[in-house]
Amino acid sequence: MSLLQIENLSLVIGGTRILKQVELAIAPGEVVGLVGESGSGKSMTALTIMSLLPHLAQTSGRVTFDGIDLLAASEDQMCALRGDDIGMVFQEPMTALNPVKTIGEQVAEGIRWHTRAGRAEAEDRARKMLDRVGLPEAKFPLSRYPHELSGGQRQRVVIAIACALKPKLLIADEPTTALDVVLQAQILDLLRDLVSENRMGLLLISHDLAVVTEMADRLTILRGGEVMEAGDTARTLSAQHHPYTRELALASMHVPARPKKHLAGSAKPLLEVEGLSRDYPGRRKSLFRAAEPIHAVDDVSLTIEPAQSVALVGRSGCGKSTLARMILALDKSTAGSIRFRGQTITGKSEAELKPARRDMQVVFQDPYGSFDPRQKVEKLVAEPLHLLETQPSKAERREMVAHALHEVGLGPRDMDKYPHEFSGGQRQRLSIARAIITRPKLVVADEPVSALDVSIRAQILDLFAELNQKLGIAYLFITHDLTVARAMSDEVLVMHEGKIVERGRTADVLDSPRSEAAQALVAAAPDLHRAIARRMQEQG
Known part of the structure; x- marks a missing residue:
């Protein structure tokens, strides 16, 4: 049975069609990749799931999470789900984190909001979660502020906040875009481990086909708000039935035509x-x-x-x-x-x-x-x-x-x-x-x-x-x-x-x-x- 089921989802904002009849499903413990160019509707799909759309947004279709119709849910119901059953890792950690609150406070905040944990218990759980994502207190005290951390460390804090209550579904929107390849590999390994430990469903949003192929069991490719192709990741990308899938794969491996240079070293260095x-x-x-x-x-x-x-x-x-x-x-x-x-x-x-x-x-x-x-x-x-x-x-x-x-x-x-x-x-x-x-x-x-x-x-x-x-x-x-x-x-x-x-x-x-x-x-x-x-x- 699917944890998340999106059926025939359409979205219109200010008269502009953003999504058109999108279909997507995620089972517990499954990683699904959502791929497409900028403006294809990837992030808007995530915001629809989280019910974080502008007031003028008009939706149709059905989005069901664990038996709950998210499109019909009240704001109180969504507040109870966000951070508890559904977590989200945003693309830019520096804007996702509060610059005037310590990392310990920010991880503990969601724990206290959704549970009856006291300050000391929430802080202890925050400490354990930060340790789990590779930020042990001995090196990274809870009293540190976001600006005192590197980009990769800030992304780990965002993941700790999103996963502190062991959500059933995690949405990760371009979680590694600004990171170097070593940090990227570490963050992907961390997400993979969290999925395995908690039987968590993961919706991985990215424009990087190689990253999605490394991570995702199944793949959905969006273009202009419509699903171009969907299916098993390896088979979809090896067969490439849809022209747009072929176009994306070719662009991912593109090498510009550059004539070989024979630099003899005789010219004066520039x-x-x-x-x-x-x-x-x-x-x-x-x-x-x-x-x-x-x-x-x-x-x-x-x-x-x-x-x-x-x-x-x-x-x-x-x-x-x-x-x-x-x-x-x-x-x-x-x-x-x-x-x-x-x-x-x-x-x-x-x-x-x-x-x-x-x-x-x-x-x-x-x-x-x-x-x-x-x-x-x-x-x-x-x-x-x-x-x-x-x-x-x-x-x-x-x-x-x-x-x-x-x-x-x-x-x-x-x-x-x-x-x-x-x-x-x-x-x-x-x-x-x-x-x-x-x-x-x-x-x-x-x-x-x-x-x-x-x-x-x-x-x-x-x-x-x-x-x-x-x-x-x-x-x-x-x-x-x-x-x-x-x-x-x-x-x-x-x-x-x-x-x-x-x-x-x-x-x-x-x-x-x-x-x-x-x-x-x-x-x-x-x-x-x-x-x-x-x-x-x-x-x-």
Whole structure:
């Protein structure tokens, strides 16, 4: 018998159809994956189950949980179910957690709300639950606040809150999107263990087919609010009867066409980093002992040739972004030097850095957060033009913006729009247009596709490859996604605890990693082919 049964579910909000005749079922102890691109209706399906829809939402069909009709349930009934029988892990733990409450208080809150446990008992149960999700009190006191934890640790707290009362059903909405591959594997293992221990049903929502294949017994694929295909995970993805399933699978494994480069090393390096270090003051452990510094970046050296693509990979917190900020002259180094196009840029004034800033641009992870929402596209994309030696006229500026937009697949009409009028993929195209408008020699791309679904990611990677070939731009890709590193780079640098522990040609490093850090990354990285093969083998 199904724990959750969704039958013929349709959802309309403000006259817009969001879901159309969705069918889905989850049995106790079963993991069901809900897959689709951004805007396909995955999260709205979850919010419908939780009865967290806007007031104007209109639903039809039937959603039954453990014999209860959720669409007909009162708010009091839903309050009793949420957190007790149905738990939810939200995509962004920093926004899901209360920044002014300790982690102990937040885990204990639900326990006290749904049971008659006193403060001491609730705190003890919270302590045990945090220990169960890998946050023992000896290392992570209940008195810590969310900002004192890493992204992976915050996600564990969210899971502890959702599972504190051993719910019958857990809904996990993109629970590993922002995590590095090692943390991702740990969180997925934790969810798998909780399902096994408690006979809990799990609805795993993701746009990552490889992750879902690793986890889910059955799969439902959504597009535009409709179910395209559903069934056993391994058989569905190996047969790929529906064209959209094939499209998603191809996008997940997409590698842009990039001509092989023969870098003989005779050309002068574009970027030379030698012995670069960045220390931060640590916490003082004693009144009588000075605090030991934290080595965020420790004696790093690297070179990038003209038109070369280099990937810098490593776990969250290993120093990748700190290194990138120093290369971009946005942070000062403690020791070492950086030479760009033969000129030393460390220790230079802002005026002296102007030529380097013109030839070195950046694409950020979150395109929406890197744009002023009050400015139109023309002004946003034209921002770097103030770095040019000769300032263009208003007409020339508009023409340059139009040309940059054309190169990233957008049109001149887009100049008069605001960022919120674009999709996530289009906003990342705007970010790239802004980065290339000064015709830079080097673009630093910090997790440029981690927030995008697989089909949009494939398009953006194609665009990077095309601009590399057409304009001769060199790239430094900062990523924890080894599929991106493999697809886009000529050389890989593996960073661990502030040091470069391995470097070499991309295929050599990722196919035969030598360092422990690289081996851990490769072993933890989800692989769609491998996951399907393992599933098929398990089923005989």
